[in-house]
Amino acid sequence: MRSDFLPFSRPAISEAEIAAVAEVLRSGWITTGPQCRAFEQEFQAYCRAAGAVAVNSATAGMHIMLKALGIGPGDEVITPSLTWVSTVNLITLAGATPVFADVDRDTLMVTAATVEPCLSPRTRLIIPVHFAGAALDLDPLHKLAEKAGVPLLEDAAHAAGSEYRGRKIGAAGSAIFSFHPIKNLTCGEGGMILAEDRALLEKLRRLRFHGLGVDAHDRDTQGRAPQAEVLEPGYKYNLTDIAAALGRGQLARLDDFIVRRRRLAERYHERLAEIDELHPLKVPDYPMRHAWHLFIVRLAKAAGVAGREAFMAGLKERNIGTGIHFKAVHEQKFYRETLKIKPGSLPATEWNSARLCSLPLFPEMTFDDVDDVVNAIKEVLA
Numbered sequence: 607m608r609s610d611f612l613p614f615s616r617p618a619i620s621e622a623e624i625a626a627v628a629e630v631l632r633s634g635w636i637t638t639g640p641q642c643r644a645f646e647q648e649f650q651a652y653c654r655a656a657g658a659v660a661v662n663s664a665t666a667g668m669h670i671m672l673k674a675l676g677i678g679p680g681d682e683v684i685t686p687s688l689t690w691v692s693t694v695n696l697i698t699l700a701g702a703t704p705v706f707a708d709v710d711r712d713t714l715m716v717t718a719a720t721v722e723p724c725l726s727p728r729t730r731l732i733i734p735v736h737f738a739g740a741a742l743d744l745d746p747l748h749k750l751a752e753k754a755g756v757p758l759l760e761d762a763a764h765a766a767g768s769e770y771r772g773r774k775i776g777a778a779g780s781a782i783f784s785f786h787p788i789k790n791l792t793c794g795e796g797g798m799i800l801a802e803d804r805a806l807l808e809k810l811r812r813l814r815f816h817g818l819g820v821d822a823h824d825r826d827t828q829g830r831a832p833q834a835e836v837l838e839p840g841y842k843y844n845l846t847d848i849a850a851a852l853g854r855g856q857l858a859r860l861d862d863f864i865v866r867r868r869r870l871a872e873r874y875h876e877r878l879a880e881i882d883e884l885h886p887l888k889v890p891d892y893p894m895r896h897a898w899h900l901f902i903v904r905l906a907k908a909a910g911v912a913g914r915e916a917f918m919a920g921l922k923e924r925n926i927g928t929g930i931h932f933k934a935v936h937e938q939k940f941y942r943e944t945l946k947i948k949p950g951s952l953p954a955t956e957w958n959s960a961r962l963c964s965l966p967l968f969p970e971m972t973f974d975d976v977d978d979v980v981n982a983i984k985e986v987l988a
Protein backbone atom coordinates (compact mmCIF):
# COMPACT_ATOMS: atom_id res chain seq x y z
CA MET A 607 0.00 0.00 0.00
CA ARG A 608 1.28 3.49 -0.75
CA SER A 609 2.48 5.50 2.24
CA ASP A 610 1.28 8.94 1.08
CA PHE A 611 -2.21 9.98 0.01
CA LEU A 612 -2.82 10.30 -3.73
CA PRO A 613 -5.53 12.94 -4.24
CA PHE A 614 -7.87 12.55 -7.19
CA SER A 615 -6.75 15.95 -8.47
CA ARG A 616 -3.93 18.37 -7.73
CA PRO A 617 -3.17 21.60 -9.60
CA ALA A 618 0.22 21.79 -11.35
CA ILE A 619 1.65 25.19 -10.39
CA SER A 620 5.17 26.09 -11.55
CA GLU A 621 7.72 28.35 -9.84
CA ALA A 622 7.43 30.64 -12.89
CA GLU A 623 3.69 30.96 -12.26
CA ILE A 624 4.28 31.71 -8.58
CA ALA A 625 6.81 34.39 -9.63
CA ALA A 626 4.31 35.88 -12.10
CA VAL A 627 1.69 36.15 -9.34
CA ALA A 628 4.27 37.70 -6.98
CA GLU A 629 5.11 40.26 -9.66
CA VAL A 630 1.47 41.30 -9.87
CA LEU A 631 1.35 41.59 -6.07
CA ARG A 632 4.36 43.92 -6.13
CA SER A 633 3.15 45.95 -9.11
CA GLY A 634 0.65 48.18 -7.33
CA TRP A 635 -2.28 46.92 -9.51
CA ILE A 636 -3.86 43.67 -8.29
CA THR A 637 -7.47 43.71 -9.50
CA THR A 638 -8.71 43.57 -13.11
CA GLY A 639 -6.17 45.19 -15.44
CA PRO A 640 -3.49 44.36 -17.99
CA GLN A 641 -3.03 40.71 -16.90
CA CYS A 642 -6.75 40.03 -17.26
CA ARG A 643 -6.84 41.66 -20.70
CA ALA A 644 -3.80 39.66 -21.82
CA PHE A 645 -5.32 36.42 -20.48
CA GLU A 646 -8.53 37.10 -22.44
CA GLN A 647 -6.56 37.79 -25.62
CA GLU A 648 -4.34 34.74 -25.22
CA PHE A 649 -7.23 32.36 -24.43
CA GLN A 650 -9.24 33.77 -27.34
CA ALA A 651 -6.24 33.31 -29.68
CA TYR A 652 -5.58 29.77 -28.39
CA CYS A 653 -9.17 28.77 -29.19
CA ARG A 654 -9.35 30.98 -32.35
CA ALA A 655 -12.52 32.52 -30.96
CA ALA A 656 -14.08 35.87 -31.88
CA GLY A 657 -14.26 37.34 -28.38
CA ALA A 658 -13.49 36.53 -24.74
CA VAL A 659 -14.83 37.80 -21.41
CA ALA A 660 -12.98 36.71 -18.27
CA VAL A 661 -15.05 36.22 -15.10
CA ASN A 662 -14.32 35.05 -11.57
CA SER A 663 -16.00 31.63 -12.05
CA ALA A 664 -17.83 29.66 -14.71
CA THR A 665 -20.89 29.96 -12.49
CA ALA A 666 -20.64 33.76 -12.68
CA GLY A 667 -20.26 33.44 -16.45
CA MET A 668 -23.41 31.31 -16.62
CA HIS A 669 -25.29 33.86 -14.51
CA ILE A 670 -24.52 36.83 -16.77
CA MET A 671 -25.08 34.71 -19.87
CA LEU A 672 -28.60 33.73 -18.75
CA LYS A 673 -29.22 37.38 -17.89
CA ALA A 674 -27.88 38.60 -21.25
CA LEU A 675 -30.07 36.10 -23.10
CA GLY A 676 -33.10 37.26 -21.11
CA ILE A 677 -33.92 33.87 -19.57
CA GLY A 678 -36.73 34.27 -17.03
CA PRO A 679 -40.08 33.03 -15.73
CA GLY A 680 -42.02 30.87 -18.17
CA ASP A 681 -38.89 29.86 -20.06
CA GLU A 682 -37.50 26.34 -20.32
CA VAL A 683 -33.80 25.58 -20.54
CA ILE A 684 -32.62 22.13 -21.66
CA THR A 685 -29.51 20.75 -19.95
CA PRO A 686 -28.43 17.36 -18.61
CA SER A 687 -29.16 16.41 -14.99
CA LEU A 688 -25.73 14.77 -14.96
CA THR A 689 -23.87 18.07 -14.57
CA TRP A 690 -22.53 20.36 -11.90
CA VAL A 691 -25.40 21.88 -9.89
CA SER A 692 -24.47 25.48 -10.68
CA THR A 693 -26.16 25.54 -14.10
CA VAL A 694 -29.45 24.16 -12.80
CA ASN A 695 -29.33 26.44 -9.74
CA LEU A 696 -28.95 29.51 -11.97
CA ILE A 697 -31.74 28.44 -14.34
CA THR A 698 -33.95 28.03 -11.27
CA LEU A 699 -32.85 31.31 -9.67
CA ALA A 700 -33.66 33.07 -12.96
CA GLY A 701 -37.25 31.84 -12.50
CA ALA A 702 -36.99 29.52 -15.50
CA THR A 703 -37.55 25.74 -15.59
CA PRO A 704 -34.74 23.24 -16.16
CA VAL A 705 -35.69 20.42 -18.54
CA PHE A 706 -33.31 17.49 -18.33
CA ALA A 707 -32.09 15.67 -21.41
CA ASP A 708 -30.79 12.18 -20.77
CA VAL A 709 -27.19 11.40 -21.68
CA ASP A 710 -25.52 8.74 -23.75
CA ARG A 711 -24.92 5.92 -21.28
CA ASP A 712 -21.23 5.57 -22.14
CA THR A 713 -20.06 9.13 -22.92
CA LEU A 714 -22.27 10.93 -20.33
CA MET A 715 -23.09 13.57 -22.93
CA VAL A 716 -26.43 14.65 -24.39
CA THR A 717 -27.03 14.02 -28.08
CA ALA A 718 -29.43 15.53 -30.62
CA ALA A 719 -31.57 12.41 -30.07
CA THR A 720 -31.84 12.95 -26.29
CA VAL A 721 -32.37 16.72 -26.57
CA GLU A 722 -35.05 16.62 -29.28
CA PRO A 723 -37.87 15.17 -27.11
CA CYS A 724 -37.23 17.93 -24.54
CA LEU A 725 -38.01 20.75 -26.98
CA SER A 726 -41.24 22.66 -26.43
CA PRO A 727 -42.64 26.01 -27.57
CA ARG A 728 -41.20 27.44 -24.30
CA THR A 729 -37.62 26.24 -24.87
CA ARG A 730 -35.36 29.29 -24.87
CA LEU A 731 -31.89 27.80 -24.52
CA ILE A 732 -29.98 24.49 -24.74
CA ILE A 733 -26.92 24.02 -22.48
CA PRO A 734 -25.09 20.78 -23.38
CA VAL A 735 -21.99 19.79 -21.39
CA HIS A 736 -18.68 18.64 -22.84
CA PHE A 737 -17.91 15.84 -20.38
CA ALA A 738 -14.62 14.84 -18.75
CA GLY A 739 -12.54 16.49 -21.50
CA ALA A 740 -14.31 14.81 -24.44
CA ALA A 741 -16.13 16.98 -26.97
CA LEU A 742 -19.86 16.84 -27.60
CA ASP A 743 -21.01 15.80 -31.06
CA LEU A 744 -21.75 19.43 -31.87
CA ASP A 745 -22.84 19.29 -35.54
CA PRO A 746 -26.13 17.41 -34.95
CA LEU A 747 -26.82 19.56 -31.86
CA HIS A 748 -26.30 22.78 -33.84
CA LYS A 749 -28.54 21.48 -36.61
CA LEU A 750 -31.29 20.65 -34.10
CA ALA A 751 -30.94 24.00 -32.30
CA GLU A 752 -31.09 25.89 -35.59
CA LYS A 753 -34.19 24.00 -36.70
CA ALA A 754 -35.84 24.81 -33.36
CA GLY A 755 -34.66 28.44 -33.45
CA VAL A 756 -33.10 28.09 -29.99
CA PRO A 757 -29.54 29.18 -29.10
CA LEU A 758 -26.93 26.68 -27.90
CA LEU A 759 -24.62 27.55 -25.01
CA GLU A 760 -21.82 25.05 -24.43
CA ASP A 761 -20.78 24.25 -20.87
CA ALA A 762 -17.06 23.87 -21.56
CA ALA A 763 -15.95 23.69 -17.91
CA HIS A 764 -14.20 20.38 -18.72
CA ALA A 765 -13.08 21.30 -22.21
CA ALA A 766 -10.21 23.80 -22.16
CA GLY A 767 -8.04 22.55 -25.03
CA SER A 768 -10.58 19.98 -26.27
CA GLU A 769 -11.26 19.94 -30.01
CA TYR A 770 -14.18 18.86 -32.18
CA ARG A 771 -13.47 18.06 -35.83
CA GLY A 772 -10.19 19.96 -35.78
CA ARG A 773 -11.46 23.11 -34.04
CA LYS A 774 -11.03 24.12 -30.42
CA ILE A 775 -14.15 24.11 -28.27
CA GLY A 776 -15.18 27.77 -28.09
CA ALA A 777 -13.92 28.59 -31.60
CA ALA A 778 -17.53 29.04 -32.74
CA GLY A 779 -20.79 29.78 -30.96
CA SER A 780 -20.83 30.47 -27.21
CA ALA A 781 -18.98 28.48 -24.55
CA ILE A 782 -18.16 28.91 -20.86
CA PHE A 783 -14.92 27.57 -19.34
CA SER A 784 -14.02 27.04 -15.66
CA PHE A 785 -10.64 27.55 -14.04
CA HIS A 786 -11.55 26.04 -10.67
CA PRO A 787 -8.58 24.17 -9.10
CA ILE A 788 -9.65 20.71 -10.27
CA LYS A 789 -10.02 21.80 -13.91
CA ASN A 790 -7.32 21.28 -16.58
CA LEU A 791 -6.31 24.94 -16.37
CA THR A 792 -6.67 26.78 -13.07
CA CYS A 793 -6.25 30.26 -11.75
CA GLY A 794 -7.60 29.48 -8.25
CA GLU A 795 -11.13 30.50 -9.16
CA GLY A 796 -12.01 31.90 -12.55
CA GLY A 797 -13.83 31.40 -15.81
CA MET A 798 -13.95 32.53 -19.43
CA ILE A 799 -16.81 33.11 -21.82
CA LEU A 800 -16.04 32.79 -25.53
CA ALA A 801 -18.65 34.13 -27.92
CA GLU A 802 -19.05 35.34 -31.48
CA ASP A 803 -21.85 37.89 -31.25
CA ARG A 804 -20.39 41.38 -30.72
CA ALA A 805 -23.48 42.85 -29.08
CA LEU A 806 -23.64 39.87 -26.71
CA LEU A 807 -19.97 40.30 -25.80
CA GLU A 808 -20.51 43.99 -25.01
CA LYS A 809 -23.48 43.15 -22.83
CA LEU A 810 -21.51 40.47 -20.97
CA ARG A 811 -18.66 42.92 -20.32
CA ARG A 812 -21.16 45.38 -18.86
CA LEU A 813 -22.97 42.79 -16.72
CA ARG A 814 -19.63 41.52 -15.41
CA PHE A 815 -18.85 44.88 -13.87
CA HIS A 816 -21.82 46.69 -12.29
CA GLY A 817 -23.44 47.36 -15.68
CA LEU A 818 -21.05 50.21 -16.32
CA GLY A 819 -20.60 51.36 -19.92
CA VAL A 820 -17.27 50.33 -21.34
CA ASP A 821 -15.60 51.64 -24.45
CA ALA A 822 -12.45 50.62 -26.30
CA HIS A 823 -10.37 53.18 -24.43
CA ASP A 824 -11.37 51.80 -21.03
CA ARG A 825 -10.47 48.30 -22.04
CA ASP A 826 -6.99 49.39 -23.10
CA THR A 827 -6.19 51.21 -19.89
CA GLN A 828 -5.85 50.03 -16.34
CA GLY A 829 -9.19 50.06 -14.66
CA ARG A 830 -12.06 52.10 -15.92
CA ALA A 831 -12.77 55.74 -16.54
CA PRO A 832 -14.21 57.16 -13.29
CA GLN A 833 -17.04 58.80 -15.25
CA ALA A 834 -18.39 55.46 -16.58
CA GLU A 835 -22.16 55.26 -16.07
CA VAL A 836 -24.52 52.44 -15.23
CA LEU A 837 -26.31 51.45 -18.45
CA GLU A 838 -28.20 48.62 -16.77
CA PRO A 839 -27.84 47.04 -13.30
CA GLY A 840 -24.96 44.56 -13.36
CA TYR A 841 -22.95 42.23 -11.14
CA LYS A 842 -19.40 42.11 -9.73
CA TYR A 843 -17.84 39.13 -11.48
CA ASN A 844 -14.52 40.50 -12.77
CA LEU A 845 -11.34 38.41 -12.64
CA THR A 846 -8.38 39.80 -10.69
CA ASP A 847 -4.96 40.29 -12.26
CA ILE A 848 -3.55 38.05 -9.50
CA ALA A 849 -5.65 35.17 -10.84
CA ALA A 850 -5.15 36.12 -14.50
CA ALA A 851 -1.34 36.00 -14.16
CA LEU A 852 -1.63 32.40 -12.97
CA GLY A 853 -4.10 31.60 -15.74
CA ARG A 854 -1.70 32.91 -18.41
CA GLY A 855 1.10 30.67 -17.13
CA GLN A 856 -1.26 27.68 -17.09
CA LEU A 857 -2.55 28.37 -20.59
CA ALA A 858 1.03 28.32 -21.92
CA ARG A 859 1.36 24.79 -20.48
CA LEU A 860 -2.14 23.50 -21.24
CA ASP A 861 -1.08 21.43 -24.27
CA ASP A 862 1.69 19.79 -22.21
CA PHE A 863 -0.79 19.07 -19.42
CA ILE A 864 -3.11 17.39 -21.93
CA VAL A 865 -0.30 15.21 -23.32
CA ARG A 866 0.57 14.04 -19.82
CA ARG A 867 -3.07 13.41 -18.96
CA ARG A 868 -3.55 11.43 -22.17
CA ARG A 869 -0.57 9.16 -21.38
CA LEU A 870 -1.93 8.52 -17.90
CA ALA A 871 -5.38 7.78 -19.33
CA GLU A 872 -3.83 5.30 -21.78
CA ARG A 873 -2.06 3.61 -18.88
CA TYR A 874 -5.37 3.38 -17.00
CA HIS A 875 -7.06 1.85 -20.04
CA GLU A 876 -4.32 -0.77 -20.39
CA ARG A 877 -4.31 -1.72 -16.73
CA LEU A 878 -8.09 -1.57 -16.18
CA ALA A 879 -8.72 -3.90 -19.13
CA GLU A 880 -7.83 -6.68 -16.65
CA ILE A 881 -10.80 -5.78 -14.41
CA ASP A 882 -14.27 -6.80 -15.59
CA GLU A 883 -16.20 -4.97 -12.89
CA LEU A 884 -15.10 -1.50 -14.01
CA HIS A 885 -16.21 0.25 -17.15
CA PRO A 886 -14.34 3.39 -18.20
CA LEU A 887 -16.26 5.89 -20.32
CA LYS A 888 -16.32 5.39 -24.06
CA VAL A 889 -14.13 7.72 -26.09
CA PRO A 890 -16.39 9.11 -28.84
CA ASP A 891 -15.50 7.91 -32.33
CA TYR A 892 -16.06 11.21 -34.23
CA PRO A 893 -12.91 13.31 -34.77
CA MET A 894 -11.99 15.10 -31.55
CA ARG A 895 -9.13 15.84 -29.18
CA HIS A 896 -9.79 14.62 -25.64
CA ALA A 897 -8.43 16.90 -22.90
CA TRP A 898 -8.68 14.12 -20.27
CA HIS A 899 -10.02 16.36 -17.51
CA LEU A 900 -11.40 13.34 -15.62
CA PHE A 901 -10.91 9.59 -15.73
CA ILE A 902 -14.30 8.14 -14.86
CA VAL A 903 -15.19 4.49 -14.29
CA ARG A 904 -18.55 2.89 -13.60
CA LEU A 905 -18.95 0.00 -11.18
CA ALA A 906 -20.91 -2.32 -13.42
CA LYS A 907 -21.80 -5.05 -10.95
CA ALA A 908 -21.78 -3.17 -7.66
CA ALA A 909 -25.16 -2.62 -6.08
CA GLY A 910 -25.62 1.06 -6.90
CA VAL A 911 -24.78 3.78 -4.43
CA ALA A 912 -23.84 1.52 -1.48
CA GLY A 913 -21.45 -0.50 -3.60
CA ARG A 914 -19.86 2.68 -4.93
CA GLU A 915 -19.48 4.15 -1.44
CA ALA A 916 -17.78 0.98 -0.18
CA PHE A 917 -15.51 1.08 -3.23
CA MET A 918 -14.50 4.71 -2.59
CA ALA A 919 -14.00 4.08 1.15
CA GLY A 920 -11.85 1.04 0.37
CA LEU A 921 -9.65 3.12 -1.90
CA LYS A 922 -9.40 5.90 0.69
CA GLU A 923 -8.20 3.35 3.28
CA ARG A 924 -5.49 2.50 0.78
CA ASN A 925 -4.52 6.18 0.40
CA ILE A 926 -6.22 6.72 -2.95
CA GLY A 927 -8.56 9.70 -3.39
CA THR A 928 -11.60 9.60 -5.69
CA GLY A 929 -14.44 11.92 -6.67
CA ILE A 930 -18.01 11.81 -8.00
CA HIS A 931 -18.73 13.77 -11.20
CA PHE A 932 -21.63 13.97 -10.82
CA LYS A 933 -24.59 12.99 -8.66
CA ALA A 934 -27.59 13.71 -10.90
CA VAL A 935 -29.15 17.07 -10.07
CA HIS A 936 -32.75 15.80 -10.18
CA GLU A 937 -31.86 13.30 -7.41
CA GLN A 938 -30.76 16.01 -4.97
CA LYS A 939 -33.10 17.13 -2.19
CA PHE A 940 -34.33 20.49 -3.49
CA TYR A 941 -34.87 19.27 -7.04
CA ARG A 942 -36.35 15.95 -5.91
CA GLU A 943 -38.94 17.88 -3.94
CA THR A 944 -39.68 20.66 -6.43
CA LEU A 945 -39.35 19.03 -9.86
CA LYS A 946 -40.66 15.60 -8.76
CA ILE A 947 -39.18 13.83 -11.78
CA LYS A 948 -40.26 10.18 -11.72
CA PRO A 949 -37.38 7.78 -11.01
CA GLY A 950 -36.63 5.96 -14.24
CA SER A 951 -37.35 8.99 -16.45
CA LEU A 952 -33.67 9.53 -17.18
CA PRO A 953 -32.38 5.96 -17.27
CA ALA A 954 -28.81 6.49 -18.49
CA THR A 955 -28.33 9.47 -16.14
CA GLU A 956 -29.63 7.52 -13.14
CA TRP A 957 -27.64 4.37 -13.94
CA ASN A 958 -24.44 6.40 -14.08
CA SER A 959 -25.26 8.67 -11.15
CA ALA A 960 -25.33 5.62 -8.85
CA ARG A 961 -22.17 4.02 -10.24
CA LEU A 962 -19.65 6.52 -11.49
CA CYS A 963 -16.41 7.39 -9.79
CA SER A 964 -13.47 9.60 -10.86
CA LEU A 965 -10.02 8.09 -10.35
CA PRO A 966 -6.92 10.24 -9.69
CA LEU A 967 -5.74 12.08 -12.81
CA PHE A 968 -3.52 15.16 -12.86
CA PRO A 969 -0.42 16.18 -14.84
CA GLU A 970 2.16 15.52 -12.13
CA MET A 971 0.98 11.95 -11.55
CA THR A 972 3.30 9.11 -12.61
CA PHE A 973 2.67 5.68 -14.14
CA ASP A 974 3.61 4.25 -10.74
CA ASP A 975 0.76 6.25 -9.22
CA VAL A 976 -1.63 4.77 -11.82
CA ASP A 977 -0.38 1.30 -10.94
CA ASP A 978 -0.95 2.02 -7.24
CA VAL A 979 -4.55 2.99 -8.04
CA VAL A 980 -5.15 -0.14 -10.13
CA ASN A 981 -3.58 -2.43 -7.51
CA ALA A 982 -5.70 -0.85 -4.79
CA ILE A 983 -8.81 -1.30 -6.96
CA LYS A 984 -8.02 -5.00 -7.39
CA GLU A 985 -7.69 -5.41 -3.62
CA VAL A 986 -10.94 -3.57 -2.93
CA LEU A 987 -12.90 -5.57 -5.50
CA ALA A 988 -11.38 -8.90 -4.42
Ligand SMILES: *Cc1c(COP(=O)(O)O)cnc(C)c1O
Nearest residue numbers: 663664665690692763784785786
Ligand atom coordinates in the same frame (compact mmCIF):
# COMPACT_ATOMS: atom_id res chain seq x y z
C1 LIG B 1 -16.79 23.11 -12.51
C2 LIG B 1 -18.03 23.13 -13.33
C3 LIG B 1 -18.84 24.27 -13.43
C4 LIG B 1 -18.66 25.49 -12.57
O1 LIG B 1 -17.39 26.06 -12.61
P1 LIG B 1 -16.98 27.14 -11.51
O2 LIG B 1 -15.80 27.83 -12.14
O3 LIG B 1 -16.60 26.39 -10.29
O4 LIG B 1 -18.11 28.06 -11.31
C5 LIG B 1 -19.91 24.24 -14.32
N1 LIG B 1 -20.19 23.16 -15.04
C6 LIG B 1 -19.46 22.02 -14.94
C7 LIG B 1 -19.82 20.84 -15.78
C8 LIG B 1 -18.36 21.96 -14.07
O5 LIG B 1 -17.67 20.84 -13.95
